[in-house]
Amino acid sequence: MANKIKLLLAEDEAALGQIIKESLETRDFEVTLCENGEVALKKYESESPEILVLDVMMPKKDGFTLAKEIRAIDETIPIIFLTAKSQTADVVEGFSIGGNDYLKKPFSMEELIVRVHNLVDRTKTQKASETIMIGAFSFDFPKQQLKYKNEDGTPLTHREAHLLFHLIKNKNQVLDRSLILNKLWGTDDFFSARSMDVFITKLRKKLKKDDSIQIINVRGFGYKLTD
Incomplete structure (x- = not known):
């Protein structure tokens, strides 16, 4: 059945x-x-x-x-x-x-x-079919998993996965800070903004094996992912 x-x-x-x-x-x-x-x-x-x-x-x-x-x-x-x-x-x-x-x-x-x-x-x-390539990484959004080359996958939290998905979807463009805060945190207040900064730092650490990938802070606007 x-x-x-x-x-x-x-x-x-x-x-x-x-x-x-x-x-x-x-x-x-x-x-x-x-x-x-x-x-x-x-x-x-x-x-x-x-x-x-x-x-x-x-x-x-x-x-x-x-x-x-x-x-x-x-x-x-x-x-x-x-x-x-x-x-x-x-x-x-x-x-x-x-x-x-x-x-x-x-x-x-x-x-x-x-x-x-x-x-x-x-x-x-x-x-x-939602495995996305970013540099030497493959990102399985539905499974919330990030994999470097042939190594075992690294699990992401729900919010990490969604934040990375939006960064990749807007690759080489500025991801508006207020927009993504309202979408993922439900508010763009000071405390949510600080929380997002922490998640950005976590993603940078998980992507550091490929030094061609950068998440750039565009002051006053948001973040931009490049590879």
Whole structure:
């Protein structure tokens, strides 16, 4: 039997949530059902799902707010929004904050299942090819691992991996300090800025075996990675 897909479902309508959960579980899904966005955020952090299905209108924390917070720490997990809203502006907002797909209520379970499978398969394919070369290093972003030539890989923390990913993505260009602080730390205050400086120092140490790689401090603007 194929491995079950771990899905987190946030839906405040108890009856609908249970119907979706039970239907998915008969199709080889492992479903965690949450009644609001606050619970969903905690379950996301503890359960490590492969895909999120989020109702937009929820108490305590709505689906859009939840998605923004998760996108700040995870750029790859697929997100499907469920909503009774039909305004174009709402659809646009959903995609602009990082949603991958959008289903308007009422919807068929078959349509939801097809869309979930498509997104999970696409994400797995993308992750399989996300080894990035930087100098003599290979960087496996999904696995959060940095490898020098044929040596064993060095594990990175979640924040180290995301910071290095953004530096590489903007290689030879200045990575805006305020932008990356807000994206990875959620704020660009003094203490977060000092924390980022510490992470930059850690990355420099881990990359020092290739002296062609430099992370340059561009005072007043941010950092630039060159190789």
